[in-house]
Each structure stands twice: as C-alpha cells, then as structure tokens.
Amino acid sequence: MRLVLVGAGGHGKAVLDLLLAAGDHEVVGVLDEAPRAPALLGVPVLGGLDLLARLRAEGVALAAVAVGDNAARARLGGLLLAAGYALPVLRHPAALVSGHATLGAGVVAMARAVIGPEARVGDLALVNTGAIVEHDCVVGEAAHVAPGAVLAGGASVGARAVIGAGAVLRPGVAVGESALVAAGAAVAAPVPAGARVGGVPARPL
Numbered sequence: 576m577r578l579v580l581v582g583a584g585g586h587g588k589a590v591l592d593l594l595l596a597a598g599d600h601e602v603v604g605v606l607d608e609a610p611r612a613p614a615l616l617g618v619p620v621l622g623g624l625d626l627l628a629r630l631r632a633e634g635v636a637l638a639a640v641a642v643g644d645n646a647a648r649a650r651l652g653g654l655l656l657a658a659g660y661a662l663p664v665l666r667h668p669a670a671l672v673s674g675h676a677t678l679g680a681g682v683v684a685m686a687r688a689v690i691g692p693e694a695r696v697g698d699l700a701l702v703n704t705g706a707i708v709e710h711d712c713v714v715g716e717a718a719h720v721a722p723g724a725v726l727a728g729g730a731s732v733g734a735r736a737v738i739g740a741g742a743v744l745r746p747g748v749a750v751g752e753s754a755l756v757a758a759g760a761a762v763a764a765p766v767p768a769g770a771r772v773g774g775v776p777a778r779p780l
C-alpha cells in the first residue's frame with residue numbers, strides 16, 4: 576500500500592531505509608517542514624505537512640512518523656491520525672519480533688532489534704538498531720529504546736522516555752515517563768518520571 580513518510584532528517588533516513596529493505600509499502604514521498612535536500616535515498620521530498628490533506632484525498636492511506644524527538648513524534652502521530660491516516664507497524668526484515676509480542680500503531684523496530692514474548696510496545700515507540708526488549712517488558716507510547724540498549728525481562732519504560740544507546744535495565748526495573756537514561760548507563764533501581772540518570776550504576780545527572 577502507498578505510504579507517506581514524515582521526517583527527512585537522520586531518523587527519517589533510517590526509517591526510509593527500513594521501508595525500502597522491507598518492500599511492503601510504496602513510499603510516495605517524504606514530508607518535512609524544513610527539508611535539507613530535494614530527495615532522501617532517492618525518494619522525493621515533496622514539501623511540508625500542508626500536503627497531507629491532498630495526499631490523503633489522492634488515496635494515500637498510510638503514514639509513518641520518522642522524527643527522533645519523542646514528544647514531536649507523539650504530536651505528529653496524533654496529527655496524522657486526525658488527518659485520516661493509519662500508522663502501520665514498521666519492522667525491518669532483520670528485526671526479530673516474537674509472535675507473542677504486542678506492538679502498537681506506528682511502532683518501528685529497526686534492524687537487529689529483538690522484541691521478546693509478551694513484551695508490549697506502545698504506539699509510536701521506537702526500538703532502534705540492535706536494541707533488545709526482553710520478554711514481558713513494557714515500552715510506553717512514543718518511548719525510544721536507542722541502539723544497542725538492553726531491557727532485561729519484565730523491565731518497563733514510561734511514555735516518551737529515552738533509554739540511551741547501550742544502556743542496560745536490570746530485570747523488572749521501571750523507568751518513568753519522559754525520563755532520560757544516558758548512553759551506557761546500568762539502571763539497577765527505579766527511575767522517577769522526568770529524571771535524567773547516567774553511569775554505572777545509574778545516578779541522577
């Protein structure tokens with residue numbers, strides 16, 4: 576089915592690469608309010624979000640939000656749903672997703688991401704390259720598990736939280752909404768909503 580991609584930055588490039596590798600959708604173009612180039616990986620950058628209504632009227636029914644900032648991704652996802660688009664789950668062909676995991680609308684699982692059985696990943700969450708979301712984990716809406724991060728079994732990540740690259744959450748530990756775990760941290764204790772922690776073991780930054 577035809578799909579429009581929103582976001583022509585670095586994350587847009589990564590999501591477009593996933594779409595081209597998967598081959599499940601025909602990408603009609605990329606939208607961006609401040610495009611840096613006329614095309615992304617050979618796909619035309621058509622213009623800004625004002626084109627959403629026209630594309631929908633032309634029968635484009637699917638959209639993907641490819642913006643790395645969690646709050647912006649959540650906002651844009653709402654805007655796309657309101658404009659009548661559906662947000663498919665996007666799985667790189669080299670992602671390993673359990674048939675017993677639950678993925679919300681617009682979830683992106685990049686190459687080498689692993690999502691285990693009975694894990695639940697909320698709408699618009701991003702499980703980035705090589706990240707591991709083990710069995711029974713919960714990843715909140717529009718959260719980001721960055722490249723190489725590991726969520727051990729039963730850990731949870733609140734909505735819009737960021738788990739930085741290479742960080743590790745111990746089994747069952749909870750990270751609150753909009754919290755930030757720095758790259759390379761080892762999280763051994765719960766992280767309150769909105770907190771910023773880093774280091775081994777992770778402490779407030």
Ligand SMILES: CC(=O)SCCNC(=O)CCNC(=O)[C@H](O)C(C)(C)COP(=O)(O)OP(=O)(O)OC[C@H]1O[C@@H](n2cnc3c(N)ncnc32)[C@H](O)[C@@H]1OP(=O)(O)O
Pocket residue numbers: 703721722738739740741755756757758759760773774780
């Ligand atoms: C495909 C992709 O690339 S997806 C991108 C994924 N993104 C990430 O994983 C990035 C996660 N971000 C980080 O880890 C960042 O370093 C942050 C958010 C923790 C800090 O960034 P900033 O707010 O810019 O802070 P800044 O770099 O100025 O550092 C502030 C202090 O924190 C320390 N600090 C920075 N990063 C870390 C870290 N990962 N672990 C421990 N301490 C850190 C710095 O050494 C500095 O300490 P000092 O004040 O004693 O000198």
